[in-house]
Amino acid sequence: MQYLIDHTRIVEIESNFDKYEALFQALSTEQNAQVKANLLAEYSTLKNQVTTSYNKLIESRNQFADLFEQAPIGYLLLDRKQQIIEANAKARSIFKIAVYDDLHAEQKSFSNFVINGLAKFLDWVNSESSASIEISLANQGVHGNRIKLFQHSYHLLGQEFTLLSLIPINKEHELLSSLQIYKTLFEYAQVGVIIADRDHKIQEVNAAFTKITKYRREEVLGNSPDIFYSFKDKEKHYEDIFKELQQQGYWTGIVDILTKNGDVFPEELELIAIYDEAERSSQITHYIVIFKNVSNHIENERNLLEISEIDALTGLLNRKGFNRLFQQRFEASQREGAELTLVFLDLDNFKGLNDRYGHNYGDELLINFAKRLRNGLKKSDKIARLGGDEFVIILYGEIPAPAIERITNKLVEDASRVYQLFDITFKCSASIGIASYPQDAIDKQSLLQAADAAMYQAKRAGKNRFQFFNKALFQTEKDRENKLDAINAAIRNREFEFFLQPQHSMKSGTLIGFEALLRWRTSDNQIVLPADFLADIENREEFITLSIQIINQLVMQIDVWIKHGFKWPVAINLNAYQLAHSRIKKAFFKIAENYPDVIALIGIEVTETAIFENDKQIEANLTEMQTQGFKIFLDDFGTGYASIYSLKKFHFHAIKIDGSFINDILSEDHKQLTLLDGIIQLLQSMELDIICEGVEEQKQLDYLAEKNCDAAQGYFFQKPLPSKQIWAYIKNYL
Structure with a gap:
């Protein structure tokens, strides 16, 4: 721009020189010479001044051009048609044009570059x-500048x-847009947000905060966020x-929030530390607190937990629910020094109901029993x-033993009342065990074991009782x-x-067989x-396993x-x-x-008690064994229920007189001997x-031999000898 001004002034001066030259031509020679001399002197002086001024103008123009070109702000010179006359380096960089001549030569209109807001x-x-x-x-390939x-x-x-001054504001615009987005998010977020400074003083809160806490913005600015926390030992927890x-720069957890009107709600709280990035240090400048009400979530979780802890059949707690509650109550008892009592109950003969009528009847009994417990x-x-x-x-807390007795007596009575199960009536009872901490x-496990043990003690004591x-x-x-x-x-x-005890003939004394005895x-x-x-x-499954082991050993020995x-x-x-x-x-x-050859050499000794159990299965099994060839003794x-009737019920290979009768021989009690003689x-x-057991002295042997008994052992x-020693004994009778 300055260059155009300087150039105009030079042109004006030079045009004056042309005017002076025309004047010279009009004058006479003498006048001309004198005037010309004067004018030349004046012209020379003026030209020197103009030349000096011109040079200064050129120097100023160059200085201004350098300043214009290197200015940090983009400058454009437009004519009245908005054609670009001149552009400095910053302006050209905005338009991505490398050199001035490229822009100047094209004579582009500034309007051509405007894509929004023309x-x-x-x-x-x-x-x-x-x-x-x-x-x-x-610009070239770039839009939205x-x-x-x-x-x-x-x-x-x-x-x-x-003259246009151009300042790029993309970054500022993006920042403002982001700030507007964050502001909108901050204001309309459904979670409460608090912004606090490094001294924990609240600087800003959003609308959701006001809605949740009932505090107005003006009431909390400058306060610490801990005014909303309601947990015990607040100061220590807050610290x-x-x-x-x-x-860590971050903390999250569930905290009870205290509202302005005194309500307390569980809130999921997130605390975030904001660091000073400019300082590139760990200096915290602000804190952001985000919280949301999780009452419904916690309630839903509680409901789901309750459902998972409830027995679907009876509506009582299930094992999971019991374990959780027992843990809580036991810890409370330890902490507070309180008593805790467990009462274990087990229905008597419940299996018999299921086996006879089916599980739906058993379920109905459990439902009714649960109702009686609740009542x-x-x-x-x-x-x-x-x-x-x-x-x-x-049962939590101290309850005197007489009170517990009244409670459990009532439970026993309630359990034993007749049940109406669909189309049948059923009589049942319960065995109850009681143990207290x-x-x-x-400890918790020992208390469980004690209550369970007490319940089994009640069962073994006759059932339908507490213990x-x-x-x-x-x-x-x-x-x-x-x-x-x-x-x-x-x-x-x-x-x-097995050990073997020999049996001998009364008459000849020879070896006639053995009785196998367990050791x-x-x-x-x-x-x-x-x-x-x-x-x-003797009445457990492991006894059957052991019996089969011994029977197999015996069979191998006989074989x-x-x-x-x-x-x-x-x-x-057996x-x-x-x-x-x-x-x-x-x-x-x-x-x-x-082992068909072994059958005839195996005898099965049974007692009168066993065969008079009125068990049809025992009778059927003994009959089948006899049919196969096994001998029954x-x-x-x-010593049993009805000795004479037992002789009629089965065909026995031999009868063994109990040793208690044989001992009467030594006492010489005639009344007792009369009974022994009658049996024989x-x-x-x-x-x-007849095989006589318990023969220990010659007197007994002589008496039994005189009565013509067949065999004796004792x-x-x-x-009784172990199988390894039996060979040495047998050799004496071969």
Whole structure:
């Protein structure tokens, strides 16, 4: 622009020189010479001045051109048609044009670059407004280049020019747009937001915060956010939260929020630390607190938890619910020094109902029983069904023993009342065990075991009753369980074996057979008699496993004898539980199938008690065994229910007179001997073989021989021998 001004002035001066030259031509020579000399002197002086001024103007123009070109703001010179006359480097960079000549040569109209706001621009530039405007320009391949414009208009040499100042504002515009988005998000977010400074003073809150807390914005600015927290030991908790926030930069958790009107709501709280990025340090400048009401979520979770902890059949707590509640109550008891009582209940004969009528009848019984439990207890007493027909009640707090007795007596009475189950009436009862903390146990698991043990103590005491935990009895039962574990281990390790006690003829004294007797040879080679372990397992499944082991051992022994040409019969004792069991029956059938030669040498000794159990299965099994060829012996004759009738019920191979009668021989009590003589005469009249047990002295043997008894066994002949020693005994009778 300055260059155009300088150039105009030079042209004016030079045009004056032409005027002076015309004047010279009009004058006479003399006048001309004088005037010319004067004019030349004046011209020379003027030209020197003009030349000096011109040079200064050129120098100023160059300086201005450098300033214009290197200005940090883009400048454009437009003519009245908005054609670009001149552009500095910053302006060219905005339009992505490398050199001035490229822009100048094209004589482009500024309007061609405007892609948004052209009408606004034309109105603005024609109005010569001093205010700024924002428009979007296009450059080479780039659209949306946002520019702020300022203008200055002036006239030069009769022409109008406009100087535009261009300031790119893309980043500012993006920032403002982002700020507007964040502001909108902040204001309309459905979660409460607090912005606090580094000193924990609230600087801003959003609308959701006001809605949730009921505090107006003006009431909380400058306060600390901890005014809304309602948890106990608030100051310490608040310090712990911000300590973790300082270390991690983030904290989240569930916190109870206290509203202005005093309501308390659980809120999911997030705390975020904002750091000073400019300083590139760990200096915190602000905190952002975000929270939302999770009452409904927690309530839904609580409902789902309750559903998962409820027994679908009875509506009581299930095992999961019991475990959670028991944990809470037990911890409270430990913390507060309070008592906690567990009442275990188990229905008696529940399995029989299911087996006879089906599970739908059993379910109906459980539903009715649960109703009776609820009706007999307070709402604060928690009841759970652990599974099957097992129930447990949690009684919290100190309850005197007489009160517990009244409660449990009532439960026993309620349980024993007749039930109407669909189309049948059913009589049932319950066995109840009671244990309390800390009297009976000091840890949770032990308390459970104590209550369960007390319930089983009630069952063993006759059912339909309650039983307080008896520690001494529990220890006895625990010892029995330990003993059962040892017996089971011995069965697995095959530590049991049979001993053989010989049976001899009264007349000739010859060896005629054996009775197999069970013995336990422990790992340290000690022999344990049946009296010390048999009562613990005689009606349990492991006894069947052991019996089959011993029977198989015996069969193998007899088979070896047969292969060596010996055929001594061996009798084995079976009780009612064994005789009724299908596995024992199958074991004998398998012997008959695989060892037919052994059948005739195996005798089965049964007691009158066993065959008078009125068990049809026992009778059927004995009949089938006899049919297969196994011999049946009646053991301990004279000590059962009806000895004479037992002789009629089965065909016995031999009758064994109990040792208690044989002992009467030594006492010489004539009344008792009359009874023994009568038994012997009865059996002989029925032509039954007689084996006398417990013969220990010659006097007994002589008496029985005089009465023509057939055989005898006892210590007079030999104590029971292990199978390894039996060969040495047999050799004496070959």
